[in-house]
Amino acid sequence: MKTFKMLSFDLVTEDGMQNFPLVDGIVINQENSHQSWILELFISQKYHSTFSELLEKKAVFDVRAVISFPENDPAPFRVAVHTIQEIGDNLSVLLKGTLKTRRSKYAEQLLAELLSEGISVEELLNRFSHDMKMRPKLKND
Secondary structure (H helix, E strand, O other), X not given: OEEEEEEEEEEEEOOEEEEOXXXXXXXXXXXXXXXXXXXXXXXXXXXXXXXXXXXXXXXXXEEEEEEOOOOOOOEEEEEEEEEEEEEOOEEEEEEEEEEOOOOOOHHHHHHHHHHHOOOOHHHHXXXXXXXXXXXXXXXXX
C-alpha cells in the first residue's frame, strides 16, 4: 500500500465541480488486483447531508483530488461512500473506488475546445490561463 496527502477534493457534478474544503485528507493506493483506492476526507460537518445522501443511494460518482503537491494535476477517481463518522466538529468520510484513466494532454484538449468557440485572442489567453488552474471538465472527458 502507498499513502498520499490529499490537498484538495472536488465532486464532479453536472454543473462542473463542487469543492469541499479539507481539514485534512489522505489517499491510499491499496495496490491490489482490483486496483482499489481509498480516499479519506476530514471535512466540516456542514457537508454531512451531501455524503449521507450519496451513501443512502449507494451512488457511484466521479471526484477529483490533488495529491501530494499543489501543482499536480487532479487525479480522477470513480468512488462510492463507504462510511461517515463524526469526529468532534468534523466528519471523516471514507470513499472507496478506482482511479480513472488519466487525462492525457489536458492543455491541448482545452485549447482545442476554446479555439472551437471562436473567441478573441485576448479572451482565449484569459480563459486558457484560468482553466489551466481550475481544470474544468472537458466536453470530451
